[in-house]
Amino acid sequence: MNILITNGRLIDQTGERSGNVRISDGTITETGPDVEARDGDEVIDATGLVVCPGFVDLHVHLREPGKEEAETIETGSRGAALGGFTAVVAMPNTDPTQDSVGVVEFVRQQGERAGLCDVYPAGSITIGRNGEQLTPFAELAEAGVRLFTDDGNGVQDPQLMRRAYEYASDLGVTMAQHCEVESLTAGAVMHEGSCCSHLGLPGWPSIAEELMVHRDIELVRLTGAPAHFLHLSTAGSVDLVRAAKADGLPITAEATPHHISLTDELLTSYSALYKVNPPLRTMDDIDAVRRGLADGTIDAIATDHAPHVSDSKELPLDQAPPGMLGLETALGVAIAHLQTAHLDMELIDILAAMSWKPAAIAGIDDRHGRPIAT
Ligand code: DOR
16 A cells, blocks of 8 residues: 655654655655655645654553553554554553563553554563562563553662662663652642642642652662653752753653643642642643753653543542543643743654654664654
8 A cells, every 4th residue: 555645844853844755555665855646646635734753652551451441452552543653651550560571461462453553561660569579670671671660659669779770771771760759648639739738638749759850860870770750740850850961861751741731720620630640730830841841851741641430530539540641632732832932842842752752762763753764
């Protein structure tokens, strides 16, 4: 099957140009202004449209195995494809946990079976995400796992995390940290600030994220291993990462669409649709995260797509699970909130944060986020 895409704005990591793209049996075979349709080509007129590499989401919860009533790898892949993603990294907080080669292979195969985008399973840092015993990193790396995380929880024990970074640097894999000091967030349902005090609800203070960001920056300095920070949400975290990068440390970070668009004031509705971890923060935090994306301190936009059955999101705030959807709406939210009058991030930089930069972080840039070329 041959497809010719004509008159598109071609944007990739080499820059922007206009032109046509010919695809034969799934492979780009010709690009340029003079490429013409041949007999049998399906012609797609992309006048006024952008043609770019597929997006890569570093952070999705596909819920399979274990919580298929909320999402399956097939339904999640469908959402991803609708949102423009060609690859997603599936978080390991499944049941059973993605802490063994068997479970990781199962997730990958379910992704292949769905056949809508590439599904790359992350491995957990600790067995069962219990924060006590490291998973067999070498075996999992051998099986193709490149990112390790206990997402949903941060690894609380600094000694265990130090060891995790030490092994990671030998194996060429990356630890991705969910930054939350849990003794500071027990029982919390929303950001700790004036809105939370007003509502009389238990709060999740910014410092609970920033302390772990700081700890892990220092562990990276000590071990030389790379770290990726998941879903950064506070102005202080952005400052810490900016300074660490200025020191030349091998650190990358992501932010979610909801942390660049929604504030904690939405919790005045008491609706658990707005309960998410880390929580929605203040306008000052949103501004700082947006600026972090614009100046490259934050490398990637990652959705933290975290579906739950709708009944559970109708429970009172303290009982409802945290999580928001994101796959289908990520690009629209990013454009709406990063191309604002006072920020005006270039489209190419938004695409970078959704495609080639996350592809490099996930170690899949040999297949994803590549330039539009033969
Ligand atoms: O809001 C969240 N939901 N944050 C997480 O870290 C985990 C996720 C989930 O699995 O529901």
